[in-house]
Amino acid sequence: MRPKAPSPLFIYLIILSILLFFYYSSLLSKPSSSNSTPCNLFNGRWVLDDTHHQPLYNDSCPFHRNSWNCIRNQRPHMDRINSWKWVPRQCDLPRIDPFRFLSLMRNRNVGFVGDSLNENFIVSFLCVLRVADFGAKKWKRKGAWRGAYFPKYNVTVAYHRAVLLARYNQNSALSDHDGSKETYRVDVDIPAADWSNISDFYDVLVFNTGHWWSYDKFPKETPLVFYRAGKPINPPLGMFDGLKVVIENMVSYIQKEIPSKTLKFWRLQSPRHFYGGEWNQNGSCLFDKPLEEHQLDSWFDPSNNGVNREARQINHLILEALRGTDIQVLDVTQLSEFRADAHPAIWLGKKDAVAIWGQDCMHWCLPGVPDTWADILSELICNSFETG
Numbered sequence: 001m002r003p004k005a006p007s008p009l010f011i012y013l014i015i016l017s018i019l020l021f022f023y024y025s026s027l028l029s030k031p032s033s034s035n036s037t038p039c040n041l042f043n044g045r046w047v048l049d050d051t052h053h054q055p056l057y058n059d060s061c062p063f064h065r066n067s068w069n070c071i072r073n074q075r076p077h078m079d080r081i082n083s084w085k086w087v088p089r090q091c092d093l094p095r096i097d098p099f100r101f102l103s104l105m106r107n108r109n110v111g112f113v114g115d116s117l118n119e120n121f122i123v124s125f126l127c128v129l130r131v132a133d134f135g136a137k138k139w140k141r142k143g144a145w146r147g148a149y150f151p152k153y154n155v156t157v158a159y160h161r162a163v164l165l166a167r168y169n170q171n172s173a174l175s176d177h178d179g180s181k182e183t184y185r186v187d188v189d190i191p192a193a194d195w196s197n198i199s200d201f202y203d204v205l206v207f208n209t210g211h212w213w214s215y216d217k218f219p220k221e222t223p224l225v226f227y228r229a230g231k232p233i234n235p236p237l238g239m240f241d242g243l244k245v246v247i248e249n250m251v252s253y254i255q256k257e258i259p260s261k262t263l264k265f266w267r268l269q270s271p272r273h274f275y276g277g278e279w280n281q282n283g284s285c286l287f288d289k290p291l292e293e294h295q296l297d298s299w300f301d302p303s304n305n306g307v308n309r310e311a312r313q314i315n316h317l318i319l320e321a322l323r324g325t326d327i328q329v330l331d332v333t334q335l336s337e338f339r340a341d342a343h344p345a346i347w348l349g350k351k352d353a354v355a356i357w358g359q360d361c362m363h364w365c366l367p368g369v370p371d372t373w374a375d376i377l378s379e380l381i382c383n384s385f386e387t388g
Protein backbone atom coordinates (compact mmCIF):
# COMPACT_ATOMS: atom_id res chain seq x y z
CA MET A 1 0.00 0.00 0.00
CA ARG A 2 1.29 3.44 -0.89
CA PRO A 3 1.71 5.84 2.04
CA LYS A 4 -0.67 8.74 2.11
CA ALA A 5 0.69 11.83 0.28
CA PRO A 6 1.53 14.67 2.72
CA SER A 7 -0.81 17.62 2.61
CA PRO A 8 0.29 20.82 0.76
CA LEU A 9 0.10 22.72 4.05
CA PHE A 10 2.58 20.29 5.63
CA ILE A 11 5.05 20.77 2.72
CA TYR A 12 4.63 24.53 2.96
CA LEU A 13 5.44 24.49 6.70
CA ILE A 14 8.56 22.39 6.13
CA ILE A 15 9.84 24.72 3.42
CA LEU A 16 9.12 27.73 5.61
CA SER A 17 11.04 26.30 8.55
CA ILE A 18 14.01 25.40 6.32
CA LEU A 19 14.12 28.95 5.01
CA LEU A 20 13.92 30.39 8.52
CA PHE A 21 16.69 28.04 9.66
CA PHE A 22 19.02 29.21 6.91
CA TYR A 23 18.13 32.84 7.51
CA TYR A 24 18.98 32.69 11.22
CA SER A 25 22.05 30.54 10.85
CA SER A 26 23.40 33.00 8.29
CA LEU A 27 22.87 35.78 10.84
CA LEU A 28 24.64 33.83 13.55
CA SER A 29 27.65 32.52 11.64
CA LYS A 30 28.78 35.83 10.26
CA PRO A 31 32.23 37.10 10.38
CA SER A 32 33.81 33.96 8.86
CA SER A 33 33.66 35.35 5.33
CA SER A 34 33.57 39.03 6.20
CA ASN A 35 36.36 41.30 5.05
CA SER A 36 37.25 42.38 8.56
CA THR A 37 38.83 39.01 9.32
CA PRO A 38 40.52 37.77 6.16
CA CYS A 39 42.10 34.36 6.27
CA ASN A 40 45.85 34.16 6.88
CA LEU A 41 47.10 32.96 3.50
CA PHE A 42 50.72 32.73 4.64
CA ASN A 43 50.32 29.90 7.08
CA GLY A 44 49.56 26.42 5.86
CA ARG A 45 50.97 23.33 4.20
CA TRP A 46 51.69 21.88 0.77
CA VAL A 47 49.47 19.05 -0.36
CA LEU A 48 50.33 16.79 -3.26
CA ASP A 49 47.37 17.02 -5.57
CA ASP A 50 47.77 15.32 -8.91
CA THR A 51 44.47 16.71 -10.05
CA HIS A 52 45.83 20.19 -9.36
CA HIS A 53 45.46 22.11 -12.58
CA GLN A 54 48.45 22.51 -14.89
CA PRO A 55 50.48 25.71 -14.55
CA LEU A 56 49.02 28.59 -16.55
CA TYR A 57 52.13 28.89 -18.73
CA ASN A 58 55.01 26.80 -20.02
CA ASP A 59 58.54 27.27 -21.33
CA SER A 60 57.40 29.34 -24.31
CA CYS A 61 56.32 32.41 -22.33
CA PRO A 62 58.31 35.30 -23.84
CA PHE A 63 58.96 36.90 -20.44
CA HIS A 64 61.07 34.01 -19.14
CA ARG A 65 64.61 34.51 -17.94
CA ASN A 66 66.68 31.63 -19.27
CA SER A 67 68.27 30.45 -16.06
CA TRP A 68 64.87 30.05 -14.34
CA ASN A 69 63.14 28.39 -17.28
CA CYS A 70 63.45 24.92 -15.79
CA ILE A 71 61.25 23.20 -18.37
CA ARG A 72 63.45 24.39 -21.21
CA ASN A 73 66.54 23.56 -19.14
CA GLN A 74 65.17 20.05 -18.74
CA ARG A 75 64.89 19.83 -15.02
CA PRO A 76 63.19 16.45 -14.52
CA HIS A 77 59.81 16.14 -12.79
CA MET A 78 58.66 19.70 -13.33
CA ASP A 79 55.11 18.33 -13.36
CA ARG A 80 55.63 16.97 -9.87
CA ILE A 81 57.10 20.26 -8.63
CA ASN A 82 53.91 21.91 -9.84
CA SER A 83 51.58 19.30 -8.38
CA TRP A 84 52.00 20.64 -4.86
CA LYS A 85 49.21 22.96 -3.84
CA TRP A 86 49.50 25.48 -1.02
CA VAL A 87 46.62 25.07 1.42
CA PRO A 88 46.30 27.77 4.10
CA ARG A 89 45.10 26.49 7.47
CA GLN A 90 41.69 28.12 7.59
CA CYS A 91 40.67 28.54 4.00
CA ASP A 92 41.40 27.69 0.42
CA LEU A 93 43.73 29.82 -1.68
CA PRO A 94 42.11 30.24 -5.10
CA ARG A 95 44.39 30.37 -8.08
CA ILE A 96 44.77 33.78 -9.69
CA ASP A 97 42.22 34.39 -12.43
CA PRO A 98 44.18 36.53 -14.91
CA PHE A 99 41.03 37.73 -16.70
CA ARG A 100 39.38 38.86 -13.49
CA PHE A 101 42.61 40.36 -12.17
CA LEU A 102 43.35 42.42 -15.27
CA SER A 103 39.72 43.55 -15.57
CA LEU A 104 39.83 44.78 -12.02
CA MET A 105 43.15 46.52 -12.71
CA ARG A 106 41.99 48.17 -15.95
CA ASN A 107 43.83 51.50 -16.42
CA ARG A 108 46.02 50.76 -13.42
CA ASN A 109 49.64 49.68 -13.00
CA VAL A 110 51.57 47.33 -10.74
CA GLY A 111 55.25 47.85 -9.89
CA PHE A 112 57.87 45.65 -8.27
CA VAL A 113 61.00 47.22 -6.77
CA GLY A 114 63.91 45.27 -5.34
CA ASP A 115 66.36 42.48 -6.09
CA SER A 116 66.37 39.46 -8.38
CA LEU A 117 63.91 37.60 -6.19
CA ASN A 118 61.35 40.25 -7.04
CA GLU A 119 62.38 39.79 -10.66
CA ASN A 120 61.78 36.06 -10.26
CA PHE A 121 58.34 36.99 -8.87
CA ILE A 122 57.43 39.33 -11.71
CA VAL A 123 58.45 36.86 -14.41
CA SER A 124 55.92 34.44 -12.95
CA PHE A 125 53.32 37.20 -12.69
CA LEU A 126 53.80 38.37 -16.30
CA CYS A 127 53.58 34.83 -17.67
CA VAL A 128 50.38 34.19 -15.72
CA LEU A 129 48.74 37.47 -16.74
CA ARG A 130 49.65 37.00 -20.38
CA VAL A 131 47.08 34.18 -20.52
CA ALA A 132 44.41 36.91 -20.49
CA ASP A 133 46.12 39.02 -23.15
CA PHE A 134 48.47 37.35 -25.60
CA GLY A 135 49.09 40.79 -27.09
CA ALA A 136 51.24 41.69 -24.05
CA LYS A 137 54.29 43.71 -25.07
CA LYS A 138 57.63 44.18 -23.36
CA TRP A 139 57.73 47.46 -21.48
CA LYS A 140 60.80 49.23 -20.03
CA ARG A 141 60.25 52.85 -19.20
CA LYS A 142 60.59 55.09 -16.17
CA GLY A 143 63.70 53.19 -15.14
CA ALA A 144 62.11 49.73 -15.33
CA TRP A 145 64.42 46.76 -15.90
CA ARG A 146 61.71 44.54 -17.32
CA GLY A 147 57.94 44.60 -17.61
CA ALA A 148 54.93 44.26 -19.85
CA TYR A 149 52.05 46.33 -21.11
CA PHE A 150 48.72 44.54 -21.48
CA PRO A 151 46.91 46.46 -24.23
CA LYS A 152 43.49 44.83 -23.82
CA TYR A 153 43.29 46.20 -20.30
CA ASN A 154 45.63 49.20 -20.44
CA VAL A 155 47.63 47.74 -17.55
CA THR A 156 51.41 47.93 -17.06
CA VAL A 157 53.27 45.54 -14.75
CA ALA A 158 56.99 46.23 -14.37
CA TYR A 159 60.06 45.58 -12.25
CA HIS A 160 62.57 48.20 -11.13
CA ARG A 161 65.89 46.72 -10.17
CA ALA A 162 67.21 48.30 -6.97
CA VAL A 163 68.99 45.60 -5.01
CA LEU A 164 69.59 47.70 -1.88
CA LEU A 165 66.60 50.03 -2.54
CA ALA A 166 68.86 52.92 -1.47
CA ARG A 167 71.28 54.54 -3.92
CA TYR A 168 74.74 53.04 -3.94
CA ASN A 169 77.86 53.51 -6.05
CA GLN A 170 81.38 52.38 -6.17
CA ASN A 171 83.40 54.98 -4.39
CA SER A 172 87.10 54.84 -5.21
CA ALA A 173 87.62 58.42 -4.01
CA LEU A 174 87.20 57.29 -0.47
CA SER A 175 90.24 55.09 -0.01
CA ASP A 176 92.50 53.99 2.76
CA HIS A 177 95.74 55.89 2.94
CA ASP A 178 97.41 53.18 0.86
CA GLY A 179 95.02 54.42 -1.82
CA SER A 180 94.05 50.97 -3.04
CA LYS A 181 90.90 50.13 -1.13
CA GLU A 182 87.58 50.40 -2.96
CA THR A 183 84.36 50.89 -1.08
CA TYR A 184 80.69 51.23 -1.91
CA ARG A 185 78.90 54.37 -0.80
CA VAL A 186 75.29 53.80 0.24
CA ASP A 187 73.10 56.87 0.75
CA VAL A 188 70.63 55.53 3.27
CA ASP A 189 68.16 58.38 2.73
CA ILE A 190 68.16 58.47 -1.10
CA PRO A 191 66.26 55.92 -3.20
CA ALA A 192 68.11 54.38 -6.14
CA ALA A 193 67.46 56.31 -9.38
CA ASP A 194 65.78 53.24 -10.89
CA TRP A 195 62.66 53.85 -8.84
CA SER A 196 62.83 57.50 -7.89
CA ASN A 197 60.51 58.59 -10.74
CA ILE A 198 57.64 56.24 -10.17
CA SER A 199 55.60 57.65 -7.31
CA ASP A 200 52.62 58.71 -9.43
CA PHE A 201 52.65 55.89 -11.94
CA TYR A 202 51.82 52.75 -9.99
CA ASP A 203 48.61 51.90 -8.14
CA VAL A 204 50.21 48.89 -6.47
CA LEU A 205 53.86 48.56 -5.41
CA VAL A 206 55.70 45.52 -4.09
CA PHE A 207 59.05 46.24 -2.43
CA ASN A 208 61.82 44.00 -1.21
CA THR A 209 65.49 44.06 -0.35
CA GLY A 210 67.63 41.60 1.57
CA HIS A 211 69.31 39.10 -0.69
CA TRP A 212 72.31 41.31 -1.48
CA TRP A 213 73.11 42.16 2.12
CA SER A 214 75.90 39.66 2.49
CA TYR A 215 79.67 39.47 2.38
CA ASP A 216 79.40 37.46 -0.85
CA LYS A 217 78.13 40.51 -2.67
CA PHE A 218 80.14 43.07 -0.72
CA PRO A 219 83.24 41.42 0.75
CA LYS A 220 84.89 42.88 3.81
CA GLU A 221 87.76 44.20 1.67
CA THR A 222 85.34 46.37 -0.33
CA PRO A 223 82.74 47.22 2.28
CA LEU A 224 79.59 49.28 2.22
CA VAL A 225 80.05 52.74 3.73
CA PHE A 226 76.81 54.35 4.84
CA TYR A 227 76.01 58.05 4.31
CA ARG A 228 73.17 60.14 5.61
CA ALA A 229 72.41 63.70 4.49
CA GLY A 230 75.52 63.47 2.33
CA LYS A 231 77.93 62.69 5.18
CA PRO A 232 79.41 59.39 6.33
CA ILE A 233 77.54 57.99 9.32
CA ASN A 234 79.79 57.95 12.37
CA PRO A 235 80.74 55.59 13.86
CA PRO A 236 80.54 53.48 10.68
CA LEU A 237 77.79 50.86 10.55
CA GLY A 238 78.30 47.17 9.90
CA MET A 239 76.30 45.50 7.18
CA PHE A 240 73.40 44.39 9.33
CA ASP A 241 72.99 47.74 11.11
CA GLY A 242 73.26 49.42 7.73
CA LEU A 243 70.44 47.25 6.42
CA LYS A 244 68.30 48.28 9.38
CA VAL A 245 68.93 51.98 8.79
CA VAL A 246 68.31 51.67 5.04
CA ILE A 247 65.01 49.85 5.54
CA GLU A 248 63.88 52.44 8.08
CA ASN A 249 64.78 55.29 5.73
CA MET A 250 63.22 53.70 2.66
CA VAL A 251 60.02 52.98 4.59
CA SER A 252 59.79 56.59 5.67
CA TYR A 253 60.55 57.75 2.10
CA ILE A 254 57.73 55.53 0.84
CA GLN A 255 55.35 56.86 3.50
CA LYS A 256 56.20 60.43 2.55
CA GLU A 257 56.52 60.30 -1.24
CA ILE A 258 54.21 57.54 -2.47
CA PRO A 259 50.56 58.67 -2.45
CA SER A 260 48.49 57.07 0.29
CA LYS A 261 45.98 55.68 -2.22
CA THR A 262 48.74 53.48 -3.67
CA LEU A 263 48.47 49.94 -2.35
CA LYS A 264 51.87 49.06 -0.89
CA PHE A 265 53.35 45.68 -0.05
CA TRP A 266 56.69 44.59 1.32
CA ARG A 267 57.67 41.08 0.35
CA LEU A 268 59.53 39.23 3.10
CA GLN A 269 62.62 37.15 2.42
CA SER A 270 62.68 34.26 0.01
CA PRO A 271 64.59 31.46 1.79
CA ARG A 272 67.56 29.72 0.19
CA HIS A 273 68.11 25.97 0.38
CA PHE A 274 71.85 25.32 0.21
CA TYR A 275 72.49 21.93 1.74
CA GLY A 276 75.94 20.78 2.83
CA GLY A 277 77.68 24.10 2.19
CA GLU A 278 77.38 27.64 0.87
CA TRP A 279 76.80 28.32 -2.86
CA ASN A 280 80.59 28.41 -3.40
CA GLN A 281 81.23 25.30 -1.27
CA ASN A 282 79.29 22.82 -3.36
CA GLY A 283 76.04 23.61 -1.54
CA SER A 284 73.33 21.59 -3.18
CA CYS A 285 69.54 21.42 -3.49
CA LEU A 286 68.85 18.21 -5.40
CA PHE A 287 65.68 17.40 -3.49
CA ASP A 288 62.67 15.68 -4.98
CA LYS A 289 60.07 16.74 -2.45
CA PRO A 290 59.35 19.61 -0.07
CA LEU A 291 60.80 19.60 3.44
CA GLU A 292 58.62 18.40 6.31
CA GLU A 293 57.33 20.96 8.75
CA HIS A 294 59.48 19.58 11.60
CA GLN A 295 62.62 20.14 9.51
CA LEU A 296 62.11 23.85 8.98
CA ASP A 297 63.52 25.13 12.26
CA SER A 298 66.71 23.11 11.95
CA TRP A 299 67.25 24.63 8.49
CA PHE A 300 66.21 28.19 9.18
CA ASP A 301 66.18 29.09 12.86
CA PRO A 302 69.08 31.52 13.34
CA SER A 303 70.05 29.85 16.62
CA ASN A 304 71.10 26.76 14.65
CA ASN A 305 73.58 28.87 12.70
CA GLY A 306 72.85 27.05 9.43
CA VAL A 307 73.82 28.16 5.94
CA ASN A 308 70.37 29.61 5.22
CA ARG A 309 69.64 31.35 8.53
CA GLU A 310 69.61 34.92 7.21
CA ALA A 311 66.04 34.96 5.85
CA ARG A 312 64.38 34.88 9.25
CA GLN A 313 66.95 37.31 10.69
CA ILE A 314 66.30 39.87 8.00
CA ASN A 315 62.53 39.41 8.27
CA HIS A 316 62.79 40.42 11.87
CA LEU A 317 64.37 43.76 10.92
CA ILE A 318 61.81 44.37 8.19
CA LEU A 319 58.83 43.68 10.43
CA GLU A 320 60.17 46.11 13.03
CA ALA A 321 60.53 48.84 10.42
CA LEU A 322 57.06 48.26 8.95
CA ARG A 323 55.20 48.41 12.24
CA GLY A 324 52.67 51.25 12.28
CA THR A 325 52.88 51.94 8.54
CA ASP A 326 50.27 51.31 5.83
CA ILE A 327 52.64 48.93 4.01
CA GLN A 328 51.18 45.41 4.00
CA VAL A 329 53.43 42.45 4.66
CA LEU A 330 53.59 39.84 1.93
CA ASP A 331 54.98 36.98 3.95
CA VAL A 332 56.09 34.35 1.47
CA THR A 333 58.87 33.08 3.72
CA GLN A 334 57.29 30.14 5.48
CA LEU A 335 55.51 28.69 2.49
CA SER A 336 58.73 28.90 0.53
CA GLU A 337 60.85 27.39 3.33
CA PHE A 338 59.26 24.04 2.59
CA ARG A 339 60.24 24.05 -1.08
CA ALA A 340 63.82 22.76 -1.16
CA ASP A 341 62.72 20.83 -4.26
CA ALA A 342 61.85 23.80 -6.45
CA HIS A 343 65.08 25.70 -7.23
CA PRO A 344 66.86 25.61 -10.59
CA ALA A 345 69.80 23.81 -8.86
CA ILE A 346 71.99 22.44 -11.69
CA TRP A 347 69.47 23.00 -14.50
CA LEU A 348 70.61 26.47 -15.46
CA GLY A 349 70.62 26.24 -19.22
CA LYS A 350 74.34 26.94 -19.59
CA LYS A 351 77.09 24.41 -19.72
CA ASP A 352 79.55 25.96 -17.29
CA ALA A 353 77.14 27.75 -15.02
CA VAL A 354 77.35 25.26 -12.18
CA ALA A 355 81.15 25.07 -12.32
CA ILE A 356 81.37 28.87 -12.10
CA TRP A 357 78.46 29.85 -9.90
CA GLY A 358 77.61 26.65 -8.09
CA GLN A 359 74.04 25.43 -7.90
CA ASP A 360 71.23 27.95 -7.82
CA CYS A 361 69.39 27.14 -4.62
CA MET A 362 68.20 30.72 -4.23
CA HIS A 363 66.00 31.60 -7.22
CA TRP A 364 63.01 29.49 -8.20
CA CYS A 365 62.09 27.38 -11.18
CA LEU A 366 59.27 28.80 -13.27
CA PRO A 367 56.56 27.68 -13.41
CA GLY A 368 56.84 27.01 -9.70
CA VAL A 369 56.70 28.51 -6.23
CA PRO A 370 56.42 32.19 -7.29
CA ASP A 371 53.17 31.27 -9.03
CA THR A 372 51.78 30.71 -5.54
CA TRP A 373 53.17 34.09 -4.46
CA ALA A 374 51.23 35.53 -7.42
CA ASP A 375 48.04 33.76 -6.30
CA ILE A 376 48.40 35.35 -2.87
CA LEU A 377 49.29 38.81 -4.15
CA SER A 378 46.34 38.80 -6.53
CA GLU A 379 44.00 37.72 -3.73
CA LEU A 380 45.21 40.58 -1.51
CA ILE A 381 45.01 43.15 -4.31
CA CYS A 382 41.52 42.01 -5.34
CA ASN A 383 40.31 42.14 -1.73
CA SER A 384 41.62 45.68 -1.37
CA PHE A 385 40.24 47.08 -4.60
CA GLU A 386 36.89 45.31 -4.42
CA THR A 387 36.16 46.43 -0.88
CA GLY A 388 37.99 49.75 -0.92
Ligand SMILES: *[C@@H]1O[C@H](CO)[C@@H](O)[C@H](O)[C@H]1NC(C)=O
Nearest residue numbers: 056057058059060061131134
Ligand atom coordinates in the same frame (compact mmCIF):
# COMPACT_ATOMS: atom_id res chain seq x y z
C1 LIG B 1 52.71 26.33 -24.28
O1 LIG B 1 51.77 27.35 -24.11
C2 LIG B 1 51.31 27.93 -25.32
C3 LIG B 1 50.37 29.04 -24.96
O2 LIG B 1 51.06 30.02 -24.25
C4 LIG B 1 50.62 26.87 -26.16
O3 LIG B 1 50.22 27.44 -27.40
C5 LIG B 1 51.57 25.71 -26.41
O4 LIG B 1 50.89 24.68 -27.06
C6 LIG B 1 52.11 25.18 -25.09
N1 LIG B 1 53.14 24.18 -25.34
C7 LIG B 1 53.11 22.99 -24.80
C8 LIG B 1 54.24 22.08 -25.14
O5 LIG B 1 52.25 22.65 -24.02
Ligand SMILES: *[C@@H]1O[C@H](CO)[C@@H](O)[C@H](O)[C@H]1NC(C)=O
Nearest residue numbers: 106107108109154155156201
Ligand atom coordinates in the same frame (compact mmCIF):
# COMPACT_ATOMS: atom_id res chain seq x y z
C1 LIG C 1 45.50 54.01 -19.51
O1 LIG C 1 45.79 54.09 -18.14
C2 LIG C 1 46.40 55.31 -17.75
C3 LIG C 1 46.70 55.20 -16.27
O2 LIG C 1 47.70 54.22 -16.07
C4 LIG C 1 45.47 56.49 -18.03
O3 LIG C 1 46.14 57.70 -17.71
C5 LIG C 1 45.12 56.48 -19.49
O4 LIG C 1 44.16 57.49 -19.73
C6 LIG C 1 44.53 55.14 -19.88
N1 LIG C 1 44.31 55.11 -21.32
C7 LIG C 1 43.16 54.81 -21.84
C8 LIG C 1 43.11 54.77 -23.34
O5 LIG C 1 42.16 54.61 -21.17
Ligand SMILES: *[C@@H]1O[C@H](CO)[C@@H](O)[C@H](O)[C@H]1NC(C)=O
Nearest residue numbers: 141142143193194195196197
Ligand atom coordinates in the same frame (compact mmCIF):
# COMPACT_ATOMS: atom_id res chain seq x y z
C1 LIG D 1 63.57 60.72 -13.93
O1 LIG D 1 62.99 61.95 -14.28
C2 LIG D 1 63.91 62.94 -14.61
C3 LIG D 1 63.19 64.25 -14.80
O2 LIG D 1 61.97 64.06 -15.48
C4 LIG D 1 64.67 62.51 -15.87
O3 LIG D 1 65.63 63.47 -16.21
C5 LIG D 1 65.36 61.18 -15.57
O4 LIG D 1 65.99 60.68 -16.73
C6 LIG D 1 64.37 60.16 -15.07
N1 LIG D 1 65.10 58.96 -14.65
C7 LIG D 1 64.77 57.75 -15.06
C8 LIG D 1 65.60 56.64 -14.53
O5 LIG D 1 63.84 57.52 -15.83
Ligand SMILES: *[C@@H]1O[C@H](CO)[C@@H](O)[C@H](O)[C@H]1NC(C)=O
Nearest residue numbers: 276277278279280281282283
Ligand atom coordinates in the same frame (compact mmCIF):
# COMPACT_ATOMS: atom_id res chain seq x y z
C1 LIG E 1 83.52 20.89 -4.60
O1 LIG E 1 83.52 19.71 -5.39
C2 LIG E 1 84.64 19.62 -6.25
C3 LIG E 1 84.44 18.42 -7.18
O2 LIG E 1 83.91 17.33 -6.47
C4 LIG E 1 85.89 19.50 -5.41
O3 LIG E 1 87.05 19.43 -6.27
C5 LIG E 1 86.01 20.75 -4.52
O4 LIG E 1 87.12 20.62 -3.67
C6 LIG E 1 84.74 20.95 -3.69
N1 LIG E 1 84.82 22.26 -3.05
C7 LIG E 1 84.53 22.43 -1.76
C8 LIG E 1 84.67 23.80 -1.22
O5 LIG E 1 84.15 21.52 -1.02
